[in-house]
Structure formats: structure tokens, C-alpha cells
Amino acid sequence: MRKASSVDPRRVRELVLERSWKAHVGHIGCSLSVADILAALYSGVLRVPRPKDPDRDRFILSKGHAALALYAVFHLKGWISRKTLDSYCRDGSLLGVHPERALAGVDFSTGSLGQGLSYGAGAALAARLQRSGRRAYVLLSDAECDEGAVWETAMFAAHHRLANLVAIVDLNGQQAMGYTKDVLDLSPLAQRWRAFGWEAVEVDGHDAPRLTRALARLDTRSGPPHVLIARTVFGKGVPYMEGQIKWHYWPMSEDEYEEALRAVRSGGA
Amino acid sequence: MxxxxxxxxxxxxxxxxxxxxxxxxxxxxxxxxxxxxxxxxxxxxxxxxxxxxxxxxxxxxxxxxxxxxxxxxxxxxxxxxxxxxxxxxxxxxxxxxxxxxxxxxxxxxxxxxxxxxxxxxxxxxxxxxxxxxxxxxxxxxxxxxxxxxxxxxxxxxxGKDEKPLVPGLEGRFELGRAVCLREGQDLLLIAAGSVAREVVAAADMLSARGVRSSVLLVSTLNPPPVEDLKAALAGHRVALTVEAHYVVGGLGSLVCEVAAENGLSCRVVRCGVWSAPDGASGSQDYYYRRHGLSRGAIMEAALRELRKPSSGRGKRLGRR
Incomplete structure (x- = not known):
């Protein structure tokens, strides 16, 4: 397997398009919106010497429906083979639409929104109790913040000053049936997190170097928990998908696939 | 507890x-x-x-x-x-x-x-x-x-309370096993939870009326004590399950599953909560009485079932 020390988000997007087209499965737009965030996390932010290292940083893809992008990253990291990646959504594969812990590299199974942040807070508290410097990173969707349980954990983490807990919200402004501003307005999201006692940093979610710097600057040893509000574009890199609700679930036709691939390969992402 | x-x-x-x-x-x-x-x-x-x-x-x-x-x-x-x-x-x-x-x-x-x-x-x-x-x-x-x-x-x-203890239990617990509290051939009483004390008391009251009951306590609902239940059900014609729980899904359902899946002819009668809350408030004993979970109600249910012809004791109890 080819290993990469840094993950190229353009390659992540290509693989997302290829596998979702082959499997004829949707959730493309949200996988494209997190490609740069995942690439930044797995290009030196997360301290994961190997997927089962007990003292590794924990990562929770709380918006589990973007798992295809995570699988693409795992492949580019050399953690899963091309053959395994190609099994996406096939019968008997460990690579389903949502990530399962049975796959090395997935710390927690997700898929039901609103649960991942509490796992992350537990992981961060465990690290503190075990006097470990490891951190827990949780990637949420913006509409996931509709879930009340997110705010239960937000209060707990702030109360206990879990500085080693880092949430990243993929603020693409869309959810399954509409735009978040129309369905359930979340704005001003950063202020809401701050009101709950978190350090909130707003950042361009498609600027990998800036994301990396923002993550590196966080004090994960003392102070409040952290949230990066990452402004993203749903379907980023494929113009006909960008900002379009239907690409939450819709799979591509062959023509659409070819066009998408061309766009991603020629894009500057 | x-x-x-x-x-x-x-x-x-x-x-x-x-x-x-x-x-x-x-x-x-x-x-x-x-x-x-x-x-x-x-x-x-x-x-x-x-x-x-x-x-x-x-x-x-x-x-x-x-x-x-x-x-x-x-x-x-x-x-x-x-x-x-x-x-x-x-x-x-x-x-x-x-x-x-x-x-x-x-x-x-x-x-x-x-x-x-x-x-x-x-x-x-x-x-x-x-x-x-x-x-x-x-x-x-x-x-x-x-x-x-x-x-x-x-x-x-x-349960909330430390007392009373279930007579004869003496803290016995084995994961996945039921505890036999007493043996009798006329009737099988199966209990889960602290209502077991009412069941034991009902067995005493039945005994005074000449009805010999087995009392089986199921404390592990999962994994269920299938072999213990099979053995007990096979030796009786009528079993009453007793639980402070809706009759669907809990102990009664579990016992029915074991009886049906193993082709056992024992008739299972579920004592538990059959109705939705109606606003009336009271003590635990009040609710036990209302839902047939008090010792007296359990005894009455047992006698009622034993009078039915399929119980094998219908004639004898019917003459009383």
C-alpha cells in the first residue's frame, strides 16, 4: 500500500466520487464538504501512530454519513487497501455508509446524529483520569447541532474544562431536507458555543493550511474545550452539486460522474 | 437495594x-x-x-x-x-x-x-x-x-428499598441461572424482582389451602435461564409469571417464548400490568393490589387457574 504523510484533499474527493458512483450510493455532498477538514486532521494534527495504539488521539466522525471521505483518507494513509476501499457498500464489507468500529481506524461507530460528542467527552475525560496527553476530536455536522444531546455534552465539557476535547462543526448550511437557515436556524453558531463556555474559532473549512494552523494553536492542556466552526460549501469541488439539497442523498449518473471527476481534477482545492 | x-x-x-x-x-x-x-x-x-x-x-x-x-x-x-x-x-x-x-x-x-x-x-x-x-x-x-x-x-x-429480604433467597445469584425457592407439584410460580416476596407469601397462603407450589426466581432476564425454565415448566401444567412490569416484553413474555419454542404443554398465565396509567396515585402496595400483584391477588389468580379443567386439579378445587 502506498503511504502518504500528508493527505491530498483532491485525491479524497476523487475517491469519494469514484466509490459513490461505483456503489450507486449518495451522501456525496457532505463527504465533499469535509474532505479538507479530514485531510488536515490526518496530515499531522491527530497523533495516531497506528490505528489501535491505546494512547492515540481519538477521532469521532459524529456526522457518520460522511464516512466515505474517511475511508478515502484511511486508504491514502495506507491503513486500508485498495481492495478494501473498493468493497464500499458491498455485501459483507466493513465499509458501510456509516463507519463501524470493526474497521481499524474507526474509534467509535456512528450514524445516529448527536451521539458522537458525548463519546468524545468521555474519551477526553478518560485521558485526563489516566494522566495522558491524548486528545479527542469530534467532527459534527451543523444540523447535528439541532440535537439536544449535543448541548448536554457541551455543558458538561465546559463545566469540567475539557481542554483536550476539540469539536469541529462542518458549517455547510444544509441538511437533508433544506437549508439550515430555513429548517432550524443555528445562527449565530459560534456565539452559541461561546455562550456554552467553549472557545470557538471560525475558519475557512476548505483552507487546509489555515485549518491545520488553527488546530495547532489550540491549547489542549488547559482552559475550555474548543470548537472550530468550519465554514464549508456542501458538494465543494463539483459546481453542479455545490449548495444543492438533492446531493445529500442522490447518487450520480455516469455523465454526472464524469463531469464531477473533471471538475475535481481541474479544481484548485 | x-x-x-x-x-x-x-x-x-x-x-x-x-x-x-x-x-x-x-x-x-x-x-x-x-x-x-x-x-x-x-x-x-x-x-x-x-x-x-x-x-x-x-x-x-x-x-x-x-x-x-x-x-x-x-x-x-x-x-x-x-x-x-x-x-x-x-x-x-x-x-x-x-x-x-x-x-x-x-x-x-x-x-x-x-x-x-x-x-x-x-x-x-x-x-x-x-x-x-x-x-x-x-x-x-x-x-x-x-x-x-x-x-x-x-x-x-x-429496587429502592433495602428491606424486606425474600425468604429463602439468602443472597444467591448465578448469572444466567434461575433460583428455585421452593418445590411443589401443583403449580409453578415464576417471579422477577422484589415482587418475589409477594410470590413467596402467596405460595405460603396456597400451601395452607393444600396447594403445593414451586417458586422460581428469574433474576437474569438476559441471558435467560432457558434450561432452568424448561426443567421447571416441564414438571407443571400451570405456571404463573409475576412481575411489576407490563405483561408484554418482560418475564411473562420470556417464559412464553421458552414454553412455545420447546413445545412444552405447561399453560403460562401472566400476572403483571395490563392497563395504561389512569392518574390514580398511591403506594407500591396500592399499585400491587390494583394490578393483581399483591400476595392475596396472586393466590386468587392461582386458585382461579387451578380450577380450570386443563390444570389437572379442576375437579378437586372446583368442589371447594
Missing amino acids: RKAFVQALVELALAERHPRILLLTGDLGYTVLEPFAETYPDRFFNVGVAEQNLVGLATGLAEAGFIPFVYSIATFASLRPYEFIRNGPVLHRLPVRVVGVGEGFGYGCAGPTHHALEDLGVTRIQPGLTVIAPADAQQARAAIHATKDLPGPVYFRL
């Missing part, structure tokens, strides 16, 4: 070479949890009134090697965070212990929001989730000790 549970938890923690046991509460257990909280303040967390986060935190802690006990009233511990239990410790096969206090009508006049009448049903269907409903404080303590090394999750359904 609450105090017995906490005492057992302190004992387990004292015996640990590497600290793994944690206690998390959803802001319940005032004057109950202090023996642990004061002995191990750094291993005790009141997370506030937030049961979903309670179970989610425990999932993250257990993944890192801890054994978190999460504590609340049974309805709040099992039903509010049910999906967190399912997708957390169950799906991840992690040693989270969910402790629900106030089985059945234990919270009496607190009313229907506090009555745990479906927790056994919803928990025992989760594969790999061990479900334990001790009948008294001594058995609760034994169950906590007996399950300390289980690698998967456990749901403990505890």
Missing part, C-alpha cells in the same frame, strides 16, 4: 489494583451514593440532569478501559438514553453498567413517569446486554460482584 449496590461498588473499587470503576449519576442518589463519592471523589461525577450525555460519556470512558456505572431512576436510566445505550455500549460491546433504581412501582406516589414498567422488555432485546433484576438487597450485592468482570454492558434494575 440502592445502598447495597453502592456498598458493593465500594468493595469492588477497594479490591481493584488498577482503578477502573467510575460512578456517574444523572443528579440522583442524594444520601445514597455518598459512600462511593466520598471515598473516591475523583472517580465520581454528577453530570447533571442529562441522561443521554451520561451514557455517551460512559461509552467514551469504557472505550479507554474504565468500567463506568451510570445511575438514575430506572425509567430515566433505560428509556431516555435508550438509543445511546443501543449505539454505545451495546454496539461497541463495552463494559458500561446502567443502574436503574425504582423497579416497577417502587416510586409509588411519584406517579407513572417514575414507574419502570417496560425497562426489562426494552433492555432484554438488545443482544449482548446482560439484564439483571435482583429480588432483594443481598442478591443485588451478589449480582454486582458476580458481574464485575463481564466484558460487555449490563443493565441492573434495582
Whole structure:
């Protein structure tokens, strides 16, 4: 397997398009919106010497429906083979639409929104109790913040000053049936997190170097928990998908696939 | 059983070479949890009134090697965070212990929001989730000790009170096994939870009327004590299940499953809660009387069933 020390988000997007087209499965737009965030996390932010290292940083893809992008990253990291990646959504594969812990590299199974942040807070508290410097990173969707349980954990983490807990919200402004501003307005999201006692940093979610710097600057040893509000574009890199609700679930036709691939390969992402 | 549970938890923690046991509460257990909280303040967390986060935190802690006990009233511990239990410790096969206090009508006049009448049903269907409903404080303590090394999750359904004890039980507990409290050939009484004391008392009253009853106590709902149930059912024509729980999903359903799947001819009569709450409030004993769970009501139900021709005793009891 080819290993990469840094993950190229353009390659992540290509693989997302290829596998979702082959499997004829949707959730493309949200996988494209997190490609740069995942690439930044797995290009030196997360301290994961190997997927089962007990003292590794924990990562929770709380918006589990973007798992295809995570699988693409795992492949580019050399953690899963091309053959395994190609099994996406096939019968008997460990690579389903949502990530399962049975796959090395997935710390927690997700898929039901609103649960991942509490796992992350537990992981961060465990690290503190075990006097470990490891951190827990949780990637949420913006509409996931509709879930009340997110705010239960937000209060707990702030109360206990879990500085080693880092949430990243993929603020693409869309959810399954509409735009978040129309369905359930979340704005001003950063202020809401701050009101709950978190350090909130707003950042361009498609600027990998800036994301990396923002993550590196966080004090994960003392102070409040952290949230990066990452402004993203749903379907980023494929113009006909960008900002379009239907690409939450819709799979591509062959023509659409070819066009998408061309766009991603020629894009500057 | 609450105090017995906490005492057992302190004992387990004292015996640990590497600290793994944690206690998390959803802001319940005032004057109950202090023996642990004061002995191990750094291993005790009141997370506030937030049961979903309670179970989610425990999932993250257990993944890192801890054994978190999460504590609340049974309805709040099992039903509010049910999906967190399912997708957390169950799906991840992690040693989270969910402790629900106030089985059945234990919270009496607190009313229907506090009555745990479906927790056994919803928990025992989760594969790999061990479900334990001790009948008294001594058995609760034994169950906590007996399950300390289980690698998967456990749901403990505890009664509030330390007394009374179930006569003849003497703290016996074996995971996945039923406990035979007495043997008699006329009737089989099967109980779960602290209502077992009413069942034993009913057996005494039946005995005074010449009816010899077996009393079987099922304290592990999952994994179910199938062989013990098969053996007991095979030896009787009529079995009454008794539980402070809706008749669907709990002990009665479990016994029916075992009887049907094994082609046993024993007729199963379920004593439990058949109706929805109607607003009337009262003590646990009041609810027992209303739902046929008092010793007198259990005895009457038994006699009624034994009078039916299929019981094999119909003629004899019918002449009385």
C-alpha cells in the first residue's frame, strides 16, 4: 500500500466520487464538504501512530454519513487497501455508509446524529483520569447541532474544562431536507458555543493550511474545550452539486460522474 | 437495594489494583451514593440532569478501559438514553453498567413517569446486554460482584428499598441461572424482582389451602435461564409469571417464548400490568393490589387457574 504523510484533499474527493458512483450510493455532498477538514486532521494534527495504539488521539466522525471521505483518507494513509476501499457498500464489507468500529481506524461507530460528542467527552475525560496527553476530536455536522444531546455534552465539557476535547462543526448550511437557515436556524453558531463556555474559532473549512494552523494553536492542556466552526460549501469541488439539497442523498449518473471527476481534477482545492 | 449496590461498588473499587470503576449519576442518589463519592471523589461525577450525555460519556470512558456505572431512576436510566445505550455500549460491546433504581412501582406516589414498567422488555432485546433484576438487597450485592468482570454492558434494575429480604433467597445469584425457592407439584410460580416476596407469601397462603407450589426466581432476564425454565415448566401444567412490569416484553413474555419454542404443554398465565396509567396515585402496595400483584391477588389468580379443567386439579378445587 502506498503511504502518504500528508493527505491530498483532491485525491479524497476523487475517491469519494469514484466509490459513490461505483456503489450507486449518495451522501456525496457532505463527504465533499469535509474532505479538507479530514485531510488536515490526518496530515499531522491527530497523533495516531497506528490505528489501535491505546494512547492515540481519538477521532469521532459524529456526522457518520460522511464516512466515505474517511475511508478515502484511511486508504491514502495506507491503513486500508485498495481492495478494501473498493468493497464500499458491498455485501459483507466493513465499509458501510456509516463507519463501524470493526474497521481499524474507526474509534467509535456512528450514524445516529448527536451521539458522537458525548463519546468524545468521555474519551477526553478518560485521558485526563489516566494522566495522558491524548486528545479527542469530534467532527459534527451543523444540523447535528439541532440535537439536544449535543448541548448536554457541551455543558458538561465546559463545566469540567475539557481542554483536550476539540469539536469541529462542518458549517455547510444544509441538511437533508433544506437549508439550515430555513429548517432550524443555528445562527449565530459560534456565539452559541461561546455562550456554552467553549472557545470557538471560525475558519475557512476548505483552507487546509489555515485549518491545520488553527488546530495547532489550540491549547489542549488547559482552559475550555474548543470548537472550530468550519465554514464549508456542501458538494465543494463539483459546481453542479455545490449548495444543492438533492446531493445529500442522490447518487450520480455516469455523465454526472464524469463531469464531477473533471471538475475535481481541474479544481484548485 | 440502592445502598447495597453502592456498598458493593465500594468493595469492588477497594479490591481493584488498577482503578477502573467510575460512578456517574444523572443528579440522583442524594444520601445514597455518598459512600462511593466520598471515598473516591475523583472517580465520581454528577453530570447533571442529562441522561443521554451520561451514557455517551460512559461509552467514551469504557472505550479507554474504565468500567463506568451510570445511575438514575430506572425509567430515566433505560428509556431516555435508550438509543445511546443501543449505539454505545451495546454496539461497541463495552463494559458500561446502567443502574436503574425504582423497579416497577417502587416510586409509588411519584406517579407513572417514575414507574419502570417496560425497562426489562426494552433492555432484554438488545443482544449482548446482560439484564439483571435482583429480588432483594443481598442478591443485588451478589449480582454486582458476580458481574464485575463481564466484558460487555449490563443493565441492573434495582429496587429502592433495602428491606424486606425474600425468604429463602439468602443472597444467591448465578448469572444466567434461575433460583428455585421452593418445590411443589401443583403449580409453578415464576417471579422477577422484589415482587418475589409477594410470590413467596402467596405460595405460603396456597400451601395452607393444600396447594403445593414451586417458586422460581428469574433474576437474569438476559441471558435467560432457558434450561432452568424448561426443567421447571416441564414438571407443571400451570405456571404463573409475576412481575411489576407490563405483561408484554418482560418475564411473562420470556417464559412464553421458552414454553412455545420447546413445545412444552405447561399453560403460562401472566400476572403483571395490563392497563395504561389512569392518574390514580398511591403506594407500591396500592399499585400491587390494583394490578393483581399483591400476595392475596396472586393466590386468587392461582386458585382461579387451578380450577380450570386443563390444570389437572379442576375437579378437586372446583368442589371447594
